[in-house]
Amino acid sequence: MALRSLTTWRYYFTPIRQPSPVEMVVNLAFVIPRLLIQGVLMLLDQLTMRATQRAEYLADREAARAASTEAAVTLMDQLLVTDSLAVLLRRETNTVALAGLSSAGKAKDQADEVWARLTTYMAAIPAHDYERKRRAGARRGHSVDATHPPTHLRRDCLLASTPTEAAVLLDDSRQQRITAELARVRSEVTWRIIRDGIEGQ
Template identity: 40%
Template sequence: MPTLARPETCPDCTAPLDGDPGFPVWCPGCEWNLLVEPAAAPGRLTPREQRRAARAERRTAERERAVRARSELVYEQVAGGSPAHRDPAVRLAVALAGLVHLTTLLVLAGSVALLVGDAWPLRVLGAVGLLIAFVLRPRPGRPGENDRPVGRAEAPALYALADRVAAAVGAPPVDVIVLSDEFNASFGRTGLRNRGVLTIGLTLWTVFTPAQRVAMLAHEFGHAVNGDHRRGRWLGFALRALHEWYRLTVPERLTASGDHYVLILAGHLQRLVMLLVNGAVAGLLTALDRLTVRSGQAAEYRADALAAAVAGTAAAQSMLESLLLGTTVESVLMRRRNRLVRARRDDRADAAELRADLVERVAAVPAVERERRLRLSARTLGSVDQTHPPTHLRVRLVGQRPQVTEPLVVLTDEQGAAIEAELAPHWERMSRELLRG
């Protein structure tokens, strides 16, 4: 296969192109080659298959346009300063969530009523109902496989920074910090005691600058005060219960439990009921998602504004842009994993080496490549409804607000070093796990 020479000028607008040869070539002027078109599927399609493929493509394009339009509308509303708290859609979502909770209560009450009755077949039904109610009970999400909580006594410097940032955004101090291996961070409330849990992805933390770390913490604590209904208990527990209903009612092919026509009929009937409930649950989940997307995205923009207020506008923007560098981190990990396999070394990964490599590679991503990823986030937006608004709109909105040049919280070198020392054993363990693949 002939290797294509890297063009020096844009084939479309003849603008001179430069950029790191280690990254895809594209034109910032006219966005030539921004989207690398997927290769056409090989093989001949019958006319009927062609029509079907064209229809599917049109549907996808329509859905993407709709998602993009929704995101852009929310952006216009938030940028225009329209108040979000009187969102009638959220009220409807809250009412629907109430129905979900009512259903759980009815299942529980009904099961108890059946259990205290005399007829044993009904008692069995009651026991099954109790089991279902148990599955549906309000409960926190499950932690990730490699997640590890780190306590206040173990990481006083990290908690001191977290507390300062939380105080700056007006959030209560966090109850527990959890370290994960993901290129991500999140804040949530968990359990009936509603404990605040901050999850910090260590790869993200490692490649972030001190100011970006502060901005990231401020954004996450912003979720404690930005009135995001989706993260509240009422809606959050309802969504979780609905996911359980969905899981419980996925119709499975019943193995014939007998060949008597009554049993076969009962099997079909059960499948039909499951199918109906499953469809209704899926519809309800979609509806709740649609109803809360506006308030959820508006809440994200508010959290970004808090990040800018606490860490400064520039730090907040560069933090958001750096969230698009996950693939760079992943490629460093891949390369190191392969090298370990080739060297047949045991997996005593050198944590310090991995850290240096990650920091260096992320810092080496040139501005034109960062810009490409940002523009790509605008173009490819819309394959799914996401909880966060598209990154390019988040960066733009932070830029449109009054510039903050005096950060409220600064992470000094000394404090940074103390935190690094606290996190060192965790990074060592996690890099071992990451390199094992």
Template identity: 55%
Template sequence: MHAVTVVLAVGGLWCVVALGGGIGVVAGVVLLALAWLLAPRPGRLPEGRPVLLRADAPELFALVDEVAGAVGTRSVDAIVVDGSINAAVTSYGIRGRRLLVLGMPLWEILTPEERVALLGHELAHYANGDIRNGLVVGSAVRSLTVWHHIVQPLPHATGLEMIVNALYVLPRLLIGGWLILLIRLTSRAGMRAEYLADRLAARTASTPAAAGLMDRLLITEALGVWLRTEANRAALRGPRSTRHATDRAGELWERLTAYAESIPEHEYERQRRAGARRGHQVDTTHPPTHLRRTSLLAGPSETAAVTLQAHRSDMIAAELAEPRTEVARRLLRGALDD
């Protein structure tokens, strides 16, 4: 995939230098422009979402540092807080700085032990050499995703745009097939990385905490429905009610936590059995959740290497107060982050 970009760049330079003239320069510029368009680019900090640096949340970063030390890797350089019911790690900038994306809805419903397990799982992707986050494979997947987005059909196409859409069909099929092939080729390594991350999460926060995190992942779909319902209710009350609701956005987290705590144990058991039948997965890059949980419980029982005391939880909550309010306002406006 990267060789295509290199060939285009070299071919463009050759056309400009060797051929010269008007045709050579035009052809070279076109090839160089394509190489620039298709070249992998370093990630950037997300826009429109709260970004925390060490000075903004020293206690949260201290916890992340401690977890990173427990799993055997270095810590992150920035933390982004958003409205996704998820968490992830990635990189940004030319120097490959590390970024933790923390979904506030998921963070809010977890116990302190499960929060440590979540951090341990995500940081473990750096420790176990997950190739999907590496420079070569990770940038290839990102570039192919961008390519595929560029050649998507233009909506509500006019006459000329219909011709462009028709010309996009073959490139879209080739790029889509290429992307699927790359994902398939790395899927086993990705699945293995998830199991290893679960094991490191158990060593960091204890096996019960890591298993509890697996259970919480079973109700993410229900949490998403609940959040969309709250956003719809705020919209139906009208603009004034919506603004008033966003002023009290902190209440959203209290109601969400109460909803999660109201889910009885037998519902989790039902979800486990249903997941075993239909193969519940967080997404296509993760193994089935019930297999991840079974693997954890079948292994040796681990004790917590990192604990989150009540006073530290309170300090971290204070540091997250402003971002969590901003995210709640976005959620009430219907901006549920993917």
């Protein structure tokens, strides 16, 4: 709530671009309040950073309880290859866009094929490639974003704790229901990416 309020106030104190003479005076009058708000925001960010990162570690522990430690660690590894996966996704959707599928209906027909190729790509990544990515990530301090702890530390934390088995198990029926529920969204996401590719050509 505090972050949202301060961010809103910072927005209101943002300098006016290409100001008139009167607006230049307003911009000057807002300099000190803007700097104060920015300083408090930075301080609040630093004070809450530890709690935010602790929450990520706790979320990882809950993920391990739900899906097993092994599955949670595998997810950490997969986070390291998202860049190459994004490149592949863009290439696949550009291929579909270049094929002239310029309508949502036609593009959505290709969604399953695009995601199947992405799944095949992920399954084909060799273990030594993950190891290489882990070492590179540890050197560079790879993290999902600025609020997340480094991925290699999250992975190490999971491995250091007592291994757990999955508390949530999927049978075929539940898996089919989940797949059916996500099918429409998956098609919609594919179409949006393809549409962006078409518009960018």
